[in-house]
Amino acid sequence: MQRTALKALAAALLATSLAGCAGTSTSDTAAQDSDGALTMYSGRNEEFVGPLLEEFQTQTGINVDVRYGDSADLAAQLLEEGDRTPSDLFWAQDAGALSSVALGGLATSLPTDVVSVVPAEFRGPSEQWVGVSGRMRNFVYNKDKVSTGELPKSVTELADPKWNGRVGIAPTNASFQAFVTALRLSAGEEAAEKWLRDLKANGAKLYEKNSQVVQAVNDGEIDLGLVNHYYVYALKDELGETKAENGFFAPNDPGSLVNIAGVLITPKGSKDPDARVLLEWLLSASTQQKIVDQLREYPVVASVSAPSGLPVLSEIPGPGVALNDLADLPATLQLLAKVGLV
Amino acid sequence: MAIPIGYLIVRVIQGGWSKIAEIISRPRTWELAANSLVLSGLVGITVLVIGVVTGWLITRTDLPNPRVWLVLSTLPLAVPSYVIAYTWLAVTPRFTGFWAAWLVLSVSTLPYVVLASTAVLRTLDAAQIDVARVMGENTWGIFRKVEWPHMRGAAVAGMLLAVLYALSDFGAVAMLRVDTLTRAVYTAYRASFDRYSAAVLALILVAIGLMVVALEARTRGSVIRARVGRGVRRESEKIALGRWRQPALVLLSLPVIVGLVVPALVIGVRVVLASAQGIDYLRLLQAALTSVGLGVAGAILALMFSLPVGVAVARYRSRVGRVGEVIALVTQGVPGVVVGLSLVVVGLTFAWPLYQTVFMLIFGYAIVFMARSVGVVRSSLERVPPVLEDTARTLGSGPAAVFRRVTLPLAGPGVAVGFLLVLLAIMKELPVTLFLRPTEMRTLATELWTKTEIVSYSEAAPYALALVLLAAVPTYLLSRPRKVSEPVVA
Numbered sequence: 001m002q003r004t005a006l007k008a009l010a011a012a013l014l015a016t017s018l019a020g021c022a023g024t025s026t027s028d029t030a031a032q033d034s035d036g037a038l039t040m041y042s043g044r045n046e047e048f049v050g051p052l053l054e055e056f057q058t059q060t061g062i063n064v065d066v067r068y069g070d071s072a073d074l075a076a077q078l079l080e081e082g083d084r085t086p087s088d089l090f091w092a093q094d095a096g097a098l099s100s101v102a103l104g105g106l107a108t109s110l111p112t113d114v115v116s117v118v119p120a121e122f123r124g125p126s127e128q129w130v131g132v133s134g135r136m137r138n139f140v141y142n143k144d145k146v147s148t149g150e151l152p153k154s155v156t157e158l159a160d161p162k163w164n165g166r167v168g169i170a171p172t173n174a175s176f177q178a179f180v181t182a183l184r185l186s187a188g189e190e191a192a193e194k195w196l197r198d199l200k201a202n203g204a205k206l207y208e209k210n211s212q213v214v215q216a217v218n219d220g221e222i223d224l225g226l227v228n229h230y231y232v233y234a235l236k237d238e239l240g241e242t243k244a245e246n247g248f249f250a251p252n253d254p255g256s257l258v259n260i261a262g263v264l265i266t267p268k269g270s271k272d273p274d275a276r277v278l279l280e281w282l283l284s285a286s287t288q289q290k291i292v293d294q295l296r297e298y299p300v301v302a303s304v305s306a307p308s309g310l311p312v313l314s315e316i317p318g319p320g321v322a323l324n325d326l327a328d329l330p331a332t333l334q335l336l337a338k339v340g341l342v
Numbered sequence: 343m344a345i346p347i348g349y350l351i352v353r354v355i356q357g358g359w360s361k362i363a364e365i366i367s368r369p370r371t372w373e374l375a376a377n378s379l380v381l382s383g384l385v386g387i388t389v390l391v392i393g394v395v396t397g398w399l400i401t402r403t404d405l406p407n408p409r410v411w412l413v414l415s416t417l418p419l420a421v422p423s424y425v426i427a428y429t430w431l432a433v434t435p436r437f438t439g440f441w442a443a444w445l446v447l448s449v450s451t452l453p454y455v456v457l458a459s460t461a462v463l464r465t466l467d468a469a470q471i472d473v474a475r476v477m478g479e480n481t482w483g484i485f486r487k488v489e490w491p492h493m494r495g496a497a498v499a500g501m502l503l504a505v506l507y508a509l510s511d512f513g514a515v516a517m518l519r520v521d522t523l524t525r526a527v528y529t530a531y532r533a534s535f536d537r538y539s540a541a542v543l544a545l546i547l548v549a550i551g552l553m554v555v556a557l558e559a560r561t562r563g564s565v566i567r568a569r570v571g572r573g574v575r576r577e578s579e580k581i582a583l584g585r586w587r588q589p590a591l592v593l594l595s596l597p598v599i600v601g602l603v604v605p606a607l608v609i610g611v612r613v614v615l616a617s618a619q620g621i622d623y624l625r626l627l628q629a630a631l632t633s634v635g636l637g638v639a640g641a642i643l644a645l646m647f648s649l650p651v652g653v654a655v656a657r658y659r660s661r662v663g664r665v666g667e668v669i670a671l672v673t674q675g676v677p678g679v680v681v682g683l684s685l686v687v688v689g690l691t692f693a694w695p696l697y698q699t700v701f702m703l704i705f706g707y708a709i710v711f712m713a714r715s716v717g718v719v720r721s722s723l724e725r726v727p728p729v730l731e732d733t734a735r736t737l738g739s740g741p742a743a744v745f746r747r748v749t750l751p752l753a754g755p756g757v758a759v760g761f762l763l764v765l766l767a768i769m770k771e772l773p774v775t776l777f778l779r780p781t782e783m784r785t786l787a788t789e790l791w792t793k794t795e796i797v798s799y800s801e802a803a804p805y806a807l808a809l810v811l812l813a814a815v816p817t818y819l820l821s822r823p824r825k826v827s828e829p830v831v832a
Contacts, residue, residue, distance in 0.1 A: 039781060046792050067698075067781040068792060072532035073679060077777060079537070080686045086698060086781070100535035172516070174532070205435075208517050212435070221435055238800065330536070333529065337370060342521070342529070 036274040037063040041078065043071025043092045044261055048295055055290070056281055062274045071097040071174075078266070079104045088269030089278060091132070093261050094174055095323040098129040101264060108270040114280050118300045121323065122260050131260030131323075132282050133291045134298030136229045136310070137179045138256065140214050140244045145223040151247050155183075155226070155255030159198035168205045168213045168225035171341040175210065175228050175259060181332045182321045183254040189335070196339045206341065211235075218244040226255070229310060230296045248311055258298065260323060344669050345709060346676050347548055349684030350541045357538025365542045371526075375546055378523040381444060381515075382508035382554075388448045389455045390501040392597065394493065396452070397459025398485065399590050404580040411594055412460060416821040418601030419453040420813035422770040422787070424513030425806055426450055426601055428794070429608035431517060443520040447511060449601030451504030457820055458496035466492055468579075481581055494561060499717050502558045506551055506674035513772070523547050524677045531679055544680045551675030555668055609810065612803030621804050625784070630808050633769050633785040636700070640707030641764035645719070645757060648712045652719030653745070657728070667720065670713035678773030681710055686777055703778040710774055711767045715760030722756020723749065762816040769813050786812070 042049055046068050053064050069077070071093040078085055078101050085106070092098045101107055107128040115123060115130040122131035141151065145166075152158060158167050170176050184192040205222055207213045213225035214235050220243065232246050249255035263282065269275035281287055288299040296307045306312050336342040354362060365371055396415055400408045418426070427446045430437045466489065474484045512524050523543055530540035583590055651670070654663025673681065685706045689697045696702045726749055734744045750757070772787045779788070786809040793802030 065781045068788075069776050070532065072535060073682075073773075073776065075535060076531050076537060076679075076683055077686055080683055081690060084690050084694065084697075096535065172519075172529075206438075206519060207435075208519060212431075216435060 036272065037065065038088045038269070038272065038274050038278060039065045039067070039086050040089045040091060040278075041067050041069065041074045041087045043069060043074050043090075043097060049091065051294065052287070052290060056278060056287075060277060060281065062277060064278070072100075075100050078106055082106070083267065085266055085268060087266055088272055088275045089263055089265050091261070091263045092129075094178065095124070095129070095131075095260060095262065095326060096174070096178075096329060098124060098262055098264050102128040106266055107264040108267055110265060110279065111276060114276065114283060117283055117302075119302075122262070122300050124262075124264075129262050129264040130279075130283070131262040131300045133288075133295065134258050134260050134300060135175070136248075136256060136258050136298065137175060137226065138229045138249065139224050139226055139247045140217045140232050141224040141247050142217050142220055142222075142243050143245050144243055145220065152224075153250045154253045155179075155249055156187075156195055156253075158204075158224070158226075159195055159202055161202065163202060163224070165203035165205075166223035167199070167202070168207055168216050168222040169199070169341075170207045170210050170213050170227070171336055172208060173210055176226065177329060177332050177336070178259050178326045179226070179254065179257050180336065181326050181328055182257045184332060184335065185321045185325055185328070186254050193335060193339060196335065196341060200339060200341060214244055218242050233296045246309075251311075254321075257321070259326070260300065261297075345688050346673050346681045346684040347669065349687055350545045350548065350676075350680060353537055353541035354545055357541060361538050362542055365539055371523075371543070371546070374521055374523045374526050374543075375550065377440075377521055378509055378547065379550060381440065381447070381520065381522060382505045382550075384444055385447045385451065385508040386501045386505040386554075388444070389452045389504045390497060392448075392593070393452050393455025393500065394459050394490075394497050396456045396594060396597075397463055397493070397497075398489070399583075399594065400456075401460050401463040402489070402581055403583050403590070405583060405587070405590060405594075412456070413818060413821045414598045414602065415456045415594060416453045416817050417814060418449050418597065419766060419820070420810050420817040421450065421601060421605050422513070422809070423447060423450040423507075423511055424517060425609075425790075425810070426605050427514035427517040429605040430600075432608050433604060438518045438520075440520050443515050443518045445600060446514045446518065447504075447508045449597045450514075451507050452597050452601070453817075453820075454500035454503045455497050458500035459493050462493040462496050463489060496721060498558055498561045499721065502554065502671065503674065503714065503717075505554050506671065509547055509551060509554075509675040510677050512677055512679070523550075527677045528679055537683075540680070544676060547675055547677070548672055551672040552668070554675070555671050559668075606810070609803050609806045612800045613807050615800040616803050619800065625789075626804055626808060629784045629786045629789045629805065630812060632783060633787065633809070634812060636704065636707065636775075636785065637765040637768040639704045640711065640768045641715075641761045643704055643708035644712040644715050644764040645761055647708055648716040648719050648760060649757070651712075651716050652723055653749075656720045656723035657731075667713075667716050670716050673710065674713050678771070682706075682774045682777030685709070685774065689778070698778065698780050700780055700783070703775070703780070703783075706774050706778045707764075707768045707771065710771075711764045714763040714767055715757075718756050718760040718763065719753065722753040722759075725756075726752040759820060762820050765816045766813055766820075769809065769816075 040053070046066070050066070053066060056062070057064055067074070067087070074090065075092065075097040078087065078090060081087075090098070090101060092101075098107070102124060107124075110127045110130055112127060115127055118130050122134070124130070139152070139155075152163075157163070180192065180196070183195065187195070205216070207216065207225075210227040210231050211234070213222075213227050214231040216222050217225045218235060218239075224247075229246060229248075232242065232244050235244060236242050263279065265275050265279065283301060285301060285303050288301050288304040291297050292299050292304060292307050296310075298306055298310075333342065399405050400412050400415070405411060423446055426449065427442075430442070430446070470488050471484055474488045479487060509522075510524055512528055515522050515525055516528070523546060527540045527543045527547070530536045530543060648670075651663050651666045654660035655667055685702070686697075689702045689706075693702060693705075696705075730752070731744050731748055734748045735741075739747065770787060772791055775785055775788055776791070779785070786805050790802055790805045790809065793805060
């Protein structure tokens with residue numbers, strides 16, 4: 001009994017250490033001929049940013065260990081870790097997660113000369129975080145079921161009886177909630193509540209994730225869904241041809257909100273010159289171009305143009321809501337709960 | 343063991359009374375608490391009734407292929423509940439809401455009760471049943487007066503695990519869009535970045551968990567679980583099902599179809615799609631090895647923790663041991679995100695150099711899942727007749743020698759069951775792994791999470807398949823018949 005237990009323990013330790021070695025051996029060799037190493041917490045998915053960061057490692061020789069997780073969970077982990085956090089940088093999915101870490105005192109002011117290439121509206125207060133890429137709220141529609149003439153100009157039209165039972169949303173998704181916050185701040189609390197109630201009464205179908213909304217549109221289960229602009233591309237990559245297509249609301253519409261994913265540097269990272277190198281690299285024109293080409297997200301620097309087929313960012317002023325105001329999420333959640341959508 | 347609950351109490355106190363008052367005065371909080379209570383309560387009742395009936399059908403009737411049915415009824419344990427929910431959503435997007443969650447959580451926790459019931463019924467001495475029959479009892483009378491009193495403790499303990507699991511589940515509940523307290527805890531972290539509100543909500547969950555555990559403790563009778571009679575134990579005659587055979591087969595098939603067949607089919611189709619695009623087998627193998635290695639190491643450590651607690655409760659009716667057992671159990675009802683964060687704090691404070699190393703991760707698993715083994719270890723120790731230990735003592739062995747030479751060999755199979763249960767739980771675990779794993783370590787569960795976060799569902803399928811196949815091994819071992827000194831699950 002004891003002997004078998006010991007054997008099992010030995011086998012287990014061997015297996016884990018083997019797996020561990022296999023994971024780190026490549027990075028160890030990379031670290032030898034580089035001037036340093038970084039640890040990054042990433043709330044962005046490995047499928048999106050993994051290849052980018054690998055290019056950074058080959059180009060600079062700086063080894064980046066990435067810990068992937070949910071943006072908000074990682075923010076909570078950073079706040080619990082405090083000064084002892086092993087991370088140098090945090091790449092988050094949205095401004096809310098970045099702001100919460102900054103409020104907890106774990107974000108340092110970024111070097112102004114590096115982040116000044118990014119417009120002020122995509123930077124946090126006192127440069128505590130900076131946007132790296134942008135995404136736009138838009139809709140996907142099934143091209144067999146919705147004619148181009150029928151496409152909505154404003155998100156508010158979707159409460160119209162004409163769209164009864166045809167629309168899908170993902171009310172627990174952070175991007176949708178950011179849009180509702182923008183709607184509240186631009187149209188007013190009452191109008192936002194009325195619209196949400198009307199949308200629900202109009203038979204809007206609820207999904208957990210944006211990707212499921214896009215899938216449902218493609219399957220013809222719904223005709224139109226509110227999502228972010230890049231989801232349909234991921235589906236096209238997987239399936240080739242899709243019935244789901246991107247559509248955009250008019251400029252100025254709350255339905256055209258632009259939100260960012262961005263990075264901050266922790267107090268630990270601020271002492272490491274490599275963190276600055278990575279920040280510069282992320283905001284360089286060539287990396288921004290890669291973000292456009294590979295992730296099909298919006299660049300945050302003026303010298304790089306938007307992905308083809310997408311509206312130019314400067315022509316989509318959006319609802320005129322500052323990203324920092326989108327942190328007013330608790331009120332949005334209360335509203336969504338009141339209406340019965342979450 | 344008390345780490346997650348201690349962490350919650352500290353966070354709640356830091357949040358201050360006004361925060362507590364605000365959350366407690368919100369009608370929404372109580373609505374969510376009611377949802378959690380009703381959902382987990384219904385899951386508990388369902389798995390208790392269906393699980394006991396299933397166990398009885400498999401062991402006491404002339405059902406065809408009882409071995410096969412036992413394995414099939416146990417296998418849904420190998421499929422994580424979020425995978426069951428996800429695959430059903432792939433079949434029909436209308437599969438959402440309260441009843442969908444009830445169904446998914448019920449089929450994925452039903453095996454706990456099935457295993458417990460069959461284990462007891464198998465070892466029940468035919469003599470007791472025969473005596474009851476001679477006294478004029480019919481099938482129902484025998485069940486009520488002989489079989490149920492024996493299996494009650496084990497079956498209810500299995501139900502307790504199911505209820506606590508339903509309370510703490512996030513993955514399935516979120517996917518199926520049911521509002522529960524656990525989902526609200528996650529929302530508090532993820533949308534409001536509010537650790538204090540999350541802690542208050544989670545502490546309400548702990549209170550509900552305590553209530554459930556207290557209810558369970560009351561059902562524990564004072565029946566002597568150990569068989570003390572002499573003579574050879576034999577199996578009793580099987581009851582002929584007759585015209586009840588068809589309904590019985592339907593009852594047994596339904597949970598298997600919901601929890602195993604449909605998920606397996608959906609995953610299978612997606613794997614075929616994925617193999618067309620090419621699968622990174624090396625990465626898959628690496629993740630699989632890591633999952634198994636972590637599971638084995640964590641399960642061994644969990645057993646090391648639960649043996650003293652089990653001995654203290656079973657042999658010495660120790661109050662400290664009992665408190666330990668209750669805390670371990672209640673922790674099962676705490677959402678994974680809370681448990682993960684609490685271990686982050688404790689790891690940083692007391693074991694800084696070990697933070698985000700594999701050792702801290704294994705320690706975390708053992709803490710979180712020892713409840714699964716404590717129950718089995720305790721109940722199998724309870725079934726070791728104390729008279730055997732006393733005899734060994736009178737023959738001159740010291741307490742340590744008695745434990746090593748008498749108690750442990752007799753309780754051995756129970757310890758093995760505890761090991762398998764923890765191993766299974768670790769392989770399917772996600773939130774604690776995400777918080778505590780060494781940076782860049784990948785397990786099957788984390789890879790599955792990475793792939794399903796975005797659209798590439800077919801890329802996720804090979805990982806889901808590998809996870810289910812690997813988890814099927816300990817699950818299968820759990821369903822194998824064991825020797826007379828029978829361990830009882832939970």
